Amino acid sequence: MSVTISKKTARRAMILKMAAKMFREYGFASATMRDLAKNIGIEAASLYNHIKSKNEMLEEIVTGMANDCKEHLEDIEQKNTTALVKIESLIRFHTQMMLYHSEEYSVMVNEWMHLGPSVLPQFIADRRDYVKRMEAIIQKGIDGNWLKPIMPYVVVLNILSSVRGLEFWHKSSKTHTAEEMEENMVKHLLGALKD
Amino acid sequence: MSVTISKKTARRAMILKMAAKMFREYGFASATMRDLAKNIGIEAASLYNHIKSKNEMLEEIVTGMANDCKEHLEDIEQKNTTALVKIESLIRFHTQMMLYHSEEYSVMVNEWMHLGPSVLPQFIADRRDYVKRMEAIIQKGIDGNWLKPIMPYVVVLNILSSVRGLEFWHKSSKTHTAEEMEENMVKHLLGALKD
DNA sequence: CCTACCGATCGGTAGG
DNA sequence: CCTACCGATCGGTAGG
Structure with a gap:
């Protein structure tokens, strides 16, 4: 049975x-x-x-990934580390999700708008909340003079969007390794925030 | 008549x-x-x-925008300026395209895969060429010690992807002005390349 | 897991 | 620019 x-x-x-x-x-x-x-x-x-339906599959894929992301953010928030370390962890986490779970992650970031009306508003609210909490981490770092002052909203948008763009690498000839990609993501997206 | x-x-x-x-x-x-x-x-x-057809409209929208981008890149390449100035110009150009021609630009970056088989291969080849030429500008800057060494492919991908992400700002409550957004795009995406 | 089939909707055409 | 309409295809159901 x-x-x-x-x-x-x-x-x-x-x-x-x-x-x-x-x-x-x-x-x-x-x-x-x-x-x-x-x-x-x-x-x-x-x-x-x-x-049950085509839409049910989408919902399960998207909310599954979204929950993984939310969980990781909560872990990060608890930890007693600097803003720089927290942001680096976020960059690495999202990069790895895109690199090693590319199907589900891509569907989340590219197809969420096709979610049914019973889940779409919640997803949008959750996403906004996620962004706000990432912004808060950055703002704290700026206030404490640990990070250079760049508008947190832009930084968060750029990090999340850049990870989304890794889809192109994944589909391409892969002239670089996943590890190289991850290191350079950190260098580029975190570099401007450091002194 | x-x-x-x-x-x-x-x-x-x-x-x-x-x-x-x-x-x-x-x-x-x-x-x-x-x-x-x-x-x-x-x-x-x-x-x-x-x-003529639904697909013809897509083709006209996408190739129209793609040609604008190509033209700008050619202008940039001709100019006798540093890599840093060139990359800044590219960031500003794409940001402005997304901010002030958001419909067509969004369609180009989000819907190009629905292009018909008579134009899709050319579009993909053009896009690859565009990325390669942006990479070349960055590589030259690194070789001349004007830019910090970050993998050009990642930098280009991040710039283009980050601009794509501005769609979210455009659709949102717009708590920041377009000018603020552009300045912070430059600060974040160019900051890591400067000394 | 399959056969048979449905109502809806799609891009597009004929002919005026 | 409209009426009328087509063939194809879609997500999904009934019944076994």
Whole structure:
């Protein structure tokens, strides 16, 4: 019995993984349930034994990633470190999420607007809250003279957007390693904040 | 006769402007010709007196913006200035494009993948070329010891991605002015390259 | 997990 | 610029 359940769970996880891959490659609106089914090797109708709807898949992918990000931010906030260390940790965390969980992360940052009306407002509110809390960390660093004064809103936007842009690297010929990319992300995005 | 032509041209330009607005807001795939027609005040079928297809509109919007960017880069390359000044000019140019031509610029950076097979390969090749030439400017600056050594590929990706992220500011409550945003973009993205 | 099929909606055309 | 309409395709359901 438990074998049956875990098998079903694994199958569902596999479907969600493939859905993330396709949402990322074609966009949520252009990816079709028929293509998803074909890539898995079943008929489109059979998908609905594992999921409720196309939108439910998007919601699960996006909120899953969003929760991971929120958790990490809370950890960071608790720690007794300087603003510089905290921001560096945030840059590294997001970079690694994009580099090692690129499908789900890309879907979150690129397809969230297709979320259904029952989850979209909450996602937007959460995102705004996340940005505000990153801004607060930077502002504290500026107030304490640990960081150079650059508008926190712009810094946060740039960090998050730059990570989003790593999608291009991921799809490209990869002439550089993930580690190199991460180090240079830190150098560039943190460099202007240091003395 | 010439009045008729210019009227037609103006109408077409207006349709393209509205299309850009809707491609940006809903995404190319989700924006419909029927909604576009409704927003203009005509029937969907009537659109085809001004344009050939939905894809043609996308192509015109995207390649129009891409050409503006290419032209600016060529100007920059000709000028006899330091790498730092050139990169600053590039940051300011792209920031202004996003801030003052947000519809078309957003469509270019977010919807280019829906370009038809007759233009997509060229667009990708052009984009790669554009990045390579920005990288070359930075590399020259590093070689001449005018810039701190940060991987040019990452710097270029971050600059372009950060500008893309300004879309969020544009849609938001706008608690900061466009000028403030531009100055802080320069401070953050160029700061790490300076000594 | 499949066959069969639905209502809706899409981009686009014919003909005026 | 409109009426009328088409073929294709979509997400999803019924019933087994």
